[in-house]
Amino acid sequence: MSLQPYASPIERIWFWVFRIFCGLILLFLMVPVLVIIPLSFSESSFLTYPIQGFSLRWYEQIFSSGPWMDSLKNSLIVAPLATILAMIFGTLAAVGLNRADFPGKGLILALLISPMVVPLVIVAVGMYFFFANLGLLNSYTGLVIAHAVLGVPFVVITVNATLQNFDYNQIRAGASLGASPLRVFFTVVLPQIIPGVASGGLFAFATSFDEVVVALFIASPTERTLPIQMFSGIRENISPAIAAMATLLILMSVVLLLVMEFLRRRSEKLSTHR
Template structure:
């Protein structure tokens, strides 16, 4: 709120920034909101105005063998990749946070590089690596590469949680006779769990939405939901794609709500320490 002593210039900047933030928010949200009503359109084309309300395209989605296979593949690949990313990312974050060794900054840059390297380069490199091994069209290659893409998110969230971690708690557990594994399982892990779960959710969302790498590594039998949507756009632009997109939007909103809840829980745990 503006106080009575605010100058005219400050008032102009205040309202200008609010208008700019509103425009940016609309720019980000409107494309998402546009697709949702189209998924309930009774017409056969993705155009406005809507011809009527119908759940036909959701029915087509759940009755289609191709869409259900794609959804099943996504529910196989994403959880498996998330578990791998969560395990390796948590261990890497603990090692990088606790240890001081030559080249630490370089190692950190390497492990988070999948976030900044263009995904198409990752896809090409992964194909060239796995194809000679006979894993070009397999769940194995798809899960491994999706896990690599998710590891940086786990490292970042767990590292942020460890910044406020009280290591005296681990020393106290060791002084009471706890082994390193027991101290990690009973002391460290419960306190960093919000960061681990947050990173896992980011990794899951990354894997679930990934399409570029999947185009290089997945055959027709391994096609995930985003790839099926991409194929549908190229071959037959049906409102069923809008229904699938709306389901993904709803899923993403749920993830964001869970992440916000975990963030609040992490803040409470950090304050309690």
């Protein structure tokens, strides 16, 4: 949308009102993310502006503190494992869903996506009772399974989207040249859908790395993940140490965003080459 040279005064006013309104919304979206970063370098132990002095003491504090480092370690154990599980299950299922029509397909797709829409607290309470019976409560295994469940829909959706442009004659071509189905999958299919698999995986990873509710219910202090540590920190006493960890997490989301953009470009390139 741009302003035409022949626009009337009312159109001009409207144009600028609209632009300013959009600018304010963008400000609303960005300010909370940006405002917390400077506070993490403050010397004061209060989270208020103006900032007093520059120090790295809060970073020192989180990197030398047992609870913060333990919870970070726990998240770095659980998130990748859950992501890998979600990627394997989700990719296979998406390939299967696109391969042929079979009875109940719509229903199954709805089932595969449903962990994304069911309120987290219901998933959490359900798993709490169910895992208690199976002895999976307060274990890494239980947490990995739970987070894999929550991550699976993202992988199914993204791989499904990549497969929309996939030409299945390539599978036949591979098979007619004597390759085994497994070899066809790894040398023909996978390289083309890898952007979808990876971006679904990133979503799954981010989900696990930011998941509080289910973890609150099924994890004991030993498996305390980073989000739980953040949650109790915010709840009890919000200190600049939280701002320091928040800054690190924002840094991580910038990296995630960049990787995502790279994958999107790559996927676009793959589909225009055809």
